[in-house]
Structures are given as structure tokens and as C-alpha cells.
Amino acid sequence: PGLPAALRDAKGSLARAVRSLRAAAPAGSAVQGVDGGLHLLVDALVADVEAHGGEVRTRTRVTEVRPAGDDPTGYEVVLADGAVLRASRLVLATPTTGDLLRPLLAATPEASDGPDDVPGTPADPTDGLDEGAVVTLVTLVLRSTALDAAPRGTGVLVAQEATDVTAKALTHGTAKWPWLARAAGPGRHAVRLSYGRAGDDASAVPADKDALVDLALRDAAVLLGVPLPADAVEGTAVVRWTQALPRPSAAHQAAVTEVRSAAAALPGVAVCGAWAAGNGLASVVPDAQAAARTLL
Numbered sequence: 029p030g031l032p033a034a035l036r037d038a039k040g041s042l043a044r045a046v047r048s049l050r051a052a053a054p055a056g057s058a059v060q061g062v063d064g065g066l067h068l069l070v071d072a073l074v075a076d077v078e079a080h081g082g083e084v085r086t087r088t089r090v091t092e093v094r095p096a097g098d099d100p101t102g103y104e105v106v107l108a109d110g111a112v113l114r115a116s117r118l119v120l121a122t123p124t125t126g127d128l129l130r131p132l133l134a135a136t137p138e139a140s141d142g143p144d145d146v147p148g149t150p151a152d153p154t155d156g157l158d159e160g161a162v163v164t165l166v167t168l169v170l171r172s173t174a175l176d177a178a179p180r181g182t183g184v185l186v187a188q189e190a191t192d193v194t195a196k197a198l199t200h201g202t203a204k205w206p207w208l209a210r211a212a213g214p215g216r217h218a219v220r221l222s223y224g225r226a227g228d229d230a231s232a233v234p235a236d237k238d239a240l241v242d243l244a245l246r247d248a249a250v251l252l253g254v255p256l257p258a259d260a261v262e263g264t265a266v267v268r269w270t271q272a273l274p275r276p277s278a279a280h281q282a283a284v285t286e287v288r289s290a291a292a293a294l295p296g297v298a299v300c301g302a303w304a305a306g307n308g309l310a311s312v313v314p315d316a317q318a319a320a321r322t323l324l
């Protein structure tokens with residue numbers, strides 16, 4: 029961002045323009061976090077919902093959303109345990125929104141004509157939605173004074189062509205977030221390796237936790253350029269994110285537009301989430317606020 033203006037100021041010199049932009053935005057200055065971790069925001073949100081008389085059910089998968097037969101403006105939400113909730117307004121914010129909407133869209137009169145207007149061929153606006161990839165995060169807590177100097181700053185992204193590293197990215201957490209460095213104490217570091225690009229061969233990432241931690245430690249040593257023996261590891265955590273980071277291909281964008289317009293025809297239904305708005309909180313949050321506004 030800002031390159032055309034910087035180019036004008038640098039009288040057309042690309043090198044000078046880039047240098048001035050980089051000087052104005054040192055590494056890490058474009059990111060923000062929450063002291064203590066972003067999960068605190070979730071806890072605060074749950075507390076707020078409950079204070080307003082709402083209920084949050086975690087570990088509760090929705091398997092189906094369907095019209096309430098006896099109420100033309102109502103919906104039924106079917107849970108994995110078979111329970112059925114009724115609602116007059118729905119916000120669908122899961123990466124599986126396309127699947128959940130399908131029965132509702134099939135029930136609308138407009139759905140009876142297909143994309144080629146072939147009578148009786150149901151259009152499926154969810155065709156082309158990218159599922160996203162499985163992303164595995166391995167966090168290592170390391171005792172290593174060699175890391176005090178933050179040899180790679182706050183982290184690195186790994187080129188797909190790299191042959192000596194399986195990870196796609198490394199974040200040096202204690203170099204990135206002052207609150208985390210304070211919590212870890214002197215000489216202790218939190219380093220996070222990230223695995224799984226869209227389209228990757230999933231078998232390259234071990235399913236076994238011990239093998240994954242060994243791989244992460246080797247990758248961390250290569251990427252950080254310091255020896256990291258096994259006894260430097262004081263703690264580990266592995267988290268797998270499914271359906272993460274959908275790719276914004278042209279087919280995906282076209283399907284999102286179709287799903288959004290089909291959902292807009294359903295009274296009391298709003299859709300949002302990274303699958304529609306694009307990855308990252310800067311896209312997801314305003315989209316969610318807009319979705320909520322359409323229902324209020």
C-alpha cells in the first residue's frame with residue numbers, strides 16, 4: 029500500500045520508494061494483538077453474551093438448517109446430538125455455511141431453475157467454494173539464550189521451493205509480543221511453526237505428535253540458524269485448524285457472490301465469515317458487523 033504515492037515522492041525511483049515505505053513501517057508495526065492472547069477476546073465476548081441472557085454452546089455442531097414447516101418466517105437448526113432449535117433470525121458464520129444453506133435454498137421457489145435456466149435443474153450456488161486447508165501449528169517453548177537476540181526478528185515465511193524445511197512459516201512469539209516475553213521470563217522463548225499450504229500433500233505433515241514436534245524442532249533450528257537440542261524443549265502444543273484460509277480464487281469469489289445473493293432472499297438470514305469476506309480479522313470483523321446490521 030502507498031507505493032504509487034511513494035513513487036511520485038521518490039521522483040520515479042522504485043528502490044527509493046520501497047526504501048522509504050519500509051523505513052516508515054518497521055517489521056511488526058502492522059500487527060496488533062491483545063496482551064495475554066487473543067483468546068481473552070473470546071472469553072470477554074462469551075461473558076457479554078451471557079450477561080445479556082444469551083447462551084453459547086461450544087462443541088456443538090450444526091448438521092442442518094431447514095425451514096420450520098409450520099412457520100413461513102422461521103427456521104429449525106438441527107444439532108449433531110439430534111436436538112432441534114427454532115429461530116426467526118439466523119447468522120451463519122461457519123466455513124460450512126454453503127452446505128448448511130443448501131436445504132434452505134432448495135426450498136425457495138427461485139431455486140427451481142438452474143444456472144442455464146434448465147427447468148427442474150436445481151442451481152447450486154455453493155459450487156466452487158474453496159474448502160480451505162488443514163493448518164497445523166506446533167508451538168515450542170525453548171530454553172535458549174541464543175534466541176535472546178531474535179536472529180530472525182519476529183519470524184519468517186518459507187518459500188514453497190525450500191527443500192530443507194517442511195514448515196511454511198515460523199513466528200518467534202516472544203520476539204513479537206512483549207507480554208509473552210514477560211510471561212516467559214529471561215532465556216525462555218515461544219516459537220511457533222506452521223504447517224500445511226493449500227494443495228499440499230497432507231502426508232508431509234506427521235500425524236503423530238512426537239514426530240511432529242521433532243520435525244518442528246529441526247525446522248526451527250534451520251530457520252533460526254541456531255542449534256536447538258532436544259533438551260532445550262520445555263513445553264509443546266499442537267493445534268490443528270481445519271477448513272482454514274480458503275483461497276480467494278475467481279471460482280470461489282463467484283460462488284460467494286451467488287451464496288450471498290441467494291441468502292439475501294431468505295428473510296432473517298445473514299451470512300458472514302472468512303469464507304465470504306476473505307481471510308484475516310480486518311476483513312472478517314466489518315463483514316460480521318454488516319451481517320448483524322441486516323438483521324437488526
Ligand SMILES: Cc1cc2nc3c(=O)[nH]c(=O)nc-3n(C[C@H](O)[C@H](O)[C@H](O)COP(=O)(O)OP(=O)(O)OC[C@H]3O[C@@H](n4cnc5c(N)ncnc54)[C@H](O)[C@@H]3O)c2cc1C
Pocket residue numbers: 088089090091121122123124163165222269272273300301302303306307308309310312
Ligand atoms: C494459523 C492461522 C493464523 C492466522 N493468523 C491470523 C492473524 O495473525 N491475523 C488475522 O487477522 N488473521 C489470521 N488468521 C485468519 C483468521 O483467523 C480467520 O480469517 C478468521 O478467524 C476467520 O473467522 P471466521 O469466524 O470466519 O471463522 P473461524 O474463526 O474459523 O470460525 C468458524 C467457527 O465455525 C465452527 N463451525 C464450523 N462448522 C460448524 C458447524 N457445522 N456447526 C457449528 N459450528 C461450526 C468452527 O468450529 C469455528 O469455531 C489466521 C488463521 C490461521 C488458520
